[in-house]
Amino acid sequence: xxxxxxxxxxxxxxxxxxxxxxxxxxxxxxxxxxxxxxxxxxxxxxxxxxxxxxxxxxxxxxxxxxxxxxxxxxxxxxxxxxxxxxxxxxxxxxxxxxxxxxxxxxxxxxxxxxxxxxxxxxxxxxxxxxxxxxxxxxxxxxxxxxxxxxxxxxxxxxxxxxxxxxxxxxxxxxxxxxxxxxxxxxxxxxxxxxxxxxxxxxxxxxxxxxxxxxxxxxxxxxxxxxxxxxxxxxxxxxxxxxxxxxxxxxxxxxxxxxxxxxxxxxxxxxxxxxxxxxxxxxxxxxxxxxxxxxxxxxxxxxxxxxxxxxxxxxxxxxxxxxxxxxxxxxxxxx
Amino acid sequence: xxxxxxxxxxxxxxxxxxxxxxxxxxxxxxxxxxxxxxxxxxxxxxxxxxxxxxxxxxxxxxxxxxxxxxxxxxxxxxxxxxxxxxxxxxxxxxxxxxxxxxxxxxxxxxxxxxxxxxxxxxxxxxxxxxxxxxxxxxxxxxxxxxxxxxxxxxxxxxxxxxxxxxxxxxxxxxxxxxxxxxxxxxxxxxxxxxxxxxxxxxxxxxxxxxxxxxxxxxxxxxxxxxxxxxxxxxxxxxxxxxxxxxxxxxxxxxxxxxxxxxxxxxxxxxxxxxxxxxxxxxxxxxxxxxxxxxxxxxxxxxxxxxxxxxxxxxxxxxxxxxxxxxxxxxxxxxxxxxxxxxxxxxxxxxxxxxxxxxxxxxxxxxxxxxxxxxxxxxxxxxxxxxxxxxxxxxxxxxxxxxxxxxxxxxxxxxxxxxxxxxxxxxxxxxxxxxxxxxxxxxxxxxxxxxxxxxxxxxxxxxxxxxxxxxxxxxxxxxxxxxxxxxxxxxxxxxxxxxxxxxxxxxxxxxxxxxxxxxxxxxxxxxxxxxxxxxxxxxxxxxxxxxxxxxxxxxxxxxxxxxxxxxxxxxxxxxxxxxxxxxxxxxxxxxxxxxxxxxxxxxxxxxxxxxxxxxxxxxxxxxxxxxxxxxxxxxxxxxxxxxxxxxxxxxxx
Numbered sequence: 001x002x003x004x005x006x007x008x009x010x011x012x013x014x015x016x017x018x019x020x021x022x023x024x025x026x027x028x029x030x031x032x033x034x035x036x037x038x039x040x041x042x043x044x045x046x047x048x049x050x051x052x053x054x055x056x057x058x059x060x061x062x063x064x065x066x067x068x069x070x071x072x073x074x075x076x077x078x079x080x081x082x083x084x085x086x087x088x089x090x091x092x093x094x095x096x097x098x099x100x101x102x103x104x105x106x107x108x109x110x111x112x113x114x115x116x117x118x119x120x121x122x123x124x125x126x127x128x129x130x131x132x133x134x135x136x137x138x139x140x141x142x143x144x145x146x147x148x149x150x151x152x153x154x155x156x157x158x159x160x161x162x163x164x165x166x167x168x169x170x171x172x173x174x175x176x177x178x179x180x181x182x183x184x185x186x187x188x189x190x191x192x193x194x195x196x197x198x199x200x201x202x203x204x205x206x207x208x209x210x211x212x213x214x215x216x217x218x219x220x221x222x223x224x225x226x227x228x229x230x231x232x233x234x235x236x237x238x239x240x241x242x243x244x245x246x247x248x249x250x251x252x253x254x255x256x257x258x259x260x261x262x263x264x265x266x267x268x269x270x271x272x273x274x275x276x277x278x279x280x281x282x283x284x285x286x287x288x289x290x291x292x293x294x295x296x297x298x299x300x301x302x303x304x305x306x307x308x309x310x311x312x313x314x315x316x317x318x319x320x321x322x323x324x325x326x327x328x329x330x331x332x333x334x
Numbered sequence: 335x336x337x338x339x340x341x342x343x344x345x346x347x348x349x350x351x352x353x354x355x356x357x358x359x360x361x362x363x364x365x366x367x368x369x370x371x372x373x374x375x376x377x378x379x380x381x382x383x384x385x386x387x388x389x390x391x392x393x394x395x396x397x398x399x400x401x402x403x404x405x406x407x408x409x410x411x412x413x414x415x416x417x418x419x420x421x422x423x424x425x426x427x428x429x430x431x432x433x434x435x436x437x438x439x440x441x442x443x444x445x446x447x448x449x450x451x452x453x454x455x456x457x458x459x460x461x462x463x464x465x466x467x468x469x470x471x472x473x474x475x476x477x478x479x480x481x482x483x484x485x486x487x488x489x490x491x492x493x494x495x496x497x498x499x500x501x502x503x504x505x506x507x508x509x510x511x512x513x514x515x516x517x518x519x520x521x522x523x524x525x526x527x528x529x530x531x532x533x534x535x536x537x538x539x540x541x542x543x544x545x546x547x548x549x550x551x552x553x554x555x556x557x558x559x560x561x562x563x564x565x566x567x568x569x570x571x572x573x574x575x576x577x578x579x580x581x582x583x584x585x586x587x588x589x590x591x592x593x594x595x596x597x598x599x600x601x602x603x604x605x606x607x608x609x610x611x612x613x614x615x616x617x618x619x620x621x622x623x624x625x626x627x628x629x630x631x632x633x634x635x636x637x638x639x640x641x642x643x644x645x646x647x648x649x650x651x652x653x654x655x656x657x658x659x660x661x662x663x664x665x666x667x668x669x670x671x672x673x674x675x676x677x678x679x680x681x682x683x684x685x686x687x688x689x690x691x692x693x694x695x696x697x698x699x700x701x702x703x704x705x706x707x708x709x710x711x712x713x714x715x716x717x718x719x720x721x722x723x724x725x726x727x728x729x730x731x732x733x734x735x736x737x738x739x740x741x742x743x744x745x746x747x748x749x750x751x752x753x754x755x756x757x758x759x760x761x762x763x764x765x766x767x768x769x770x771x772x773x774x775x776x777x778x779x780x781x782x783x784x785x786x787x788x789x790x791x792x793x794x795x796x797x798x799x800x801x802x803x804x805x806x807x808x809x810x811x812x813x814x815x816x817x818x819x820x821x822x823x824x825x826x827x828x829x830x831x832x833x834x835x836x837x838x839x840x841x842x843x844x845x846x847x848x849x850x851x852x853x854x855x856x857x858x859x860x861x862x863x864x865x866x867x868x869x870x871x872x873x874x875x876x877x878x879x880x881x882x883x884x885x886x887x888x889x890x891x892x893x894x895x896x897x898x899x900x901x902x903x904x905x906x907x908x909x910x911x912x913x914x915x916x917x918x919x920x921x922x923x924x925x926x927x928x929x930x931x932x933x934x935x936x937x938x939x940x941x942x943x944x945x946x947x948x949x950x951x952x953x954x955x956x957x958x959x960x961x962x963x964x965x966x967x968x969x970x971x972x973x974x975x976x977x978x979x980x981x982x983x984x985x986x
Contacts (some may be wrong), residue, residue, distance in 0.1 A: 099774060100706050101712045105712055116693065122693035155738060157737060181689065215626055216628075220679055248667075
């Protein structure tokens with residue numbers, strides 16, 4: 001066996017010595033150390049030797065294998081570098097498949113993240129609501145003319161599809177005591193046929209902050225900070241007096257048009273401003289209804305339209321895009 | 335509300351920037367052109383549905399008084415018998431009389447103003463009443479005295495009573511509706527519309543003119559039942575002004591005389607000659623400062639509010655008679671803020687919360703991100719469902735019984751969805767229609783069963799985009815793999831079991847089990863449903879989002895310190911045996927770290943009825959290097975066990 005090994009060693013070293021190119025070297029490597037190589041073969045045959053010979057043979061063969069490997073590496077360094085097969089780098093690469101979040105999810109997340117940084121927690125509420133939570137508890141009793149502004153979907157079982165996310169205010173205040181700082185993103189419904197600016201289904205983010213002395217000034221500052229975060233530092237916010245039964249004072253939130261920077265354009269109907277939300281100080285009647293003393297606690301609430309904000313953000317002029325779900329639309333905005 | 339500017343100017347001096355002044359007062363200017371303002375009046379301010387109302391606001395802001403005012407009333411005396419049966423429905427009823435009018439077209443100036451305000455001129459008498467309604471905000475109604483039998487009665491309608499209103503429609507009434515009647519029949523729907531046969535026509539000589547205050551709820555209820563809305567009902571249901579009732583009566587009678595001639599009877603019927611004064615509202619300036627976050631001195635409140643008709647004294651505010659919206663302290667502070675100017679309120683930002691911030695929706699948001707990372711597009715279908723889509727489900731399946739809409743937007747989509755799958759199919763259909771064939775979509779949203787539940791569903795339809803390295807048709811294994819990868823990335827310890835769910839094709843449906851509970855299914859969507867969207871094959875999944883709560887904590891697993899040994903084994907799997915049969919045996923092997931299926935092959939060199947499956951098995955000992963012999967032993971064991979099951983090693 002020892003002889004055999006020695007002979008193989010000489011043969012192997014000669015073989016490597018004579019090699020002229022990388023290809024030849026690779027062939028030599030395979031013939032010696034490949035699966036069916038000579039050295040590999042000998043190593044495999046150790047098992048067939050009488051047991052007392054095995055340790056020595058193993059040792060020698062391992063040494064040989066190492067030596068040959070080293071020689072091959074040394075030789076490789078002396079050979080001219082092989083030029084690899086030239087590849088056509090202009091063939092398109094293998095792209096992994098990627099999907100995308102719907103733009104409404106992304107905007108909603110951005111809104112939620114901004115308010116979470118400001119210390120608001122996130123609450124959720126049902127989409128099928130009772131008349132009580134959607135209207136009555138929000139100081140909009142039956143026969144209140146403000147109900148005309150909400151064209152409501154009713155269910156045959158007497159419930160309704162919430163027309164705004166504001167019922168969450170009530171549900172949260174019933175469960176938890178102030179101080180409260182929450183937002184609630186979610187879907188709402190109104191009986192508005194589809195047109196470029198209406199959809200029977202839409203999304204809002206509701207906000208509510210009730211504490212010892214939350215003021216109208218806090219409301220303004222909070223919304224201003226939000227607007228600047230979402231649309232950039234130069235963004236301005238204007239509160240315009242308005243009416244909602246469940247807040248007082250109430251205001252519409254106008255944002256300086258992100259497209260024309262208040263110069264006036266098609267998007268803002270040449271006014272320089274766009275409406276993005278309704279807000280106000282929580283009406284004492286609403287607070288009393290959930291057992292909160294309106295002289296001990298004050299609070300503000302707002303509700304903003306996610307579609308509206310997404311449209312301003314991406315320059316979309318037709319709300320129906322969000323619900324047609326054309327994959328090119330979703331892909332284009334990711 | 336449309337308002338001609340020249341009319342407004344008759345009442346008040348307009349500042350240069352009156353459009354901004356109105357906007358900042360919360361009277362939204364929605365349009366301004368051709369001398370007509372289009373104003374958005376919020377439902378709490380019926381007093382602004384008039385020229386005088388808008389004029390008062392501008393005067394309050396500029397500090398300049400109104401150019402004119404109308405306040406005169408007639409003395410109370412008997413003019414015509416009036417009985418109010420429903421005092422709650424009609425707290426104040428006044429009635430005046432003008433004799434010998436000549437009905438005809440209105441003068442040009444009046445007709446034009448009405449037209450600019452969006453009201454069609456009819457005749458001089460009717461037009462004069464509409465004119466005064468626009469001017470003072472008080473709706474009026476003229477009756478032809480000849481057509482009123484005996485007396486005026488304000489009462490509830492009787493069941494089955496009928497009236498043909500001025501618009502020519504015959505309406506059946508009920509006791510919820512307040513009417514004006516004479517001795518025999520209803521002659522008007524109180525606060526809504528008059529009857530055809532009691533109104534003014536060419537022949538009318540003497541006019542009984544009604545000016546009243548009706549209960550807003552009663553008017554609203556009546557007009558809702560009858561499904562009509564008029565300029566009058568619009569004002570009454572928002573709340574009229576009980577004090578202006580006789581003022582408007584006199585003003586209108588005099589205007590009728592001016593435009594239609596005749597002789598006004600100097601007096602009126604009045605059921606509430608001395609209405610109660612406005613109740614004062616107690617205020618505390620410190621509360622106002624706290625609520626608004628602005629500096630307010632005690633005298634500021636007086637200075638700011640009095641130009642708008644309020645009276646302020648001793649911590650009390652008496653609202654003007656026309657401001658029905660001021661009842662309690664906060665109403666006063668809103669008024670203060672509005673007059674002070676929202677734009678002047680400073681901005682305060684306080685970002686530190688006293689409570690830890692939480693969001694239970696975080697996991698769902700993460701799940702959506704993972705799914706989109708796996709190549710799926712998130713979609714937002716409309717959550718209304720056509721019940722026909724799920725009609726094939728068995729009777730007892732709760733997804734068959736969607737909660738029904740009373741007033742669906744689309745007649746066929748009249749239930750709330752009970753599953754997300756039809757919505758996803760409709761999105762697939764829409765995209766196929768637009769020549770998009772590579773459809774991988776998902777939605778995370780609510781379904782509406784006996785309770786609202788959040789589901790996560792996905793769908794593969796069509797084929798991969800064709801490129802030099804891709805272009806496969808989607809199949810069962812795409813959806814299975816996506817679900818497996820999704821749940822793995824979400825760290826949910828799941829198990830897939832052969833299962834049946836009627837929404838999925840039998841035999842290609844797997845249940846997703848976590849902790850011995852099934853949370854949903856994946857597989858090929860049932861033909862009955864898919865065909866409704868003219869789709870051939872759709873592979874989908876629908877999982878209850880509550881399974882996300884079962885995620886395992888992130889845990890550091892020490893990296894292996896010893897090398898593994900890998901063995902690839904091919905088996906000939908006969909029909910009747912499944913991949914899982916082989917995997918199960920392989921997994922029993924000691925030291926096995928993992929096993930992958932690396933090749934599935936049928937065809938050449940493989941006997942008919944067999945499938946060649948190749949498994950790559952990785953063995954590793956955690957504390958030392960494994961020897962070949964040890965691994966070989968395990969491999970032989972696997973081969974032997976499988977042979978017992980009739981699965982032979984494929985020898986090359």
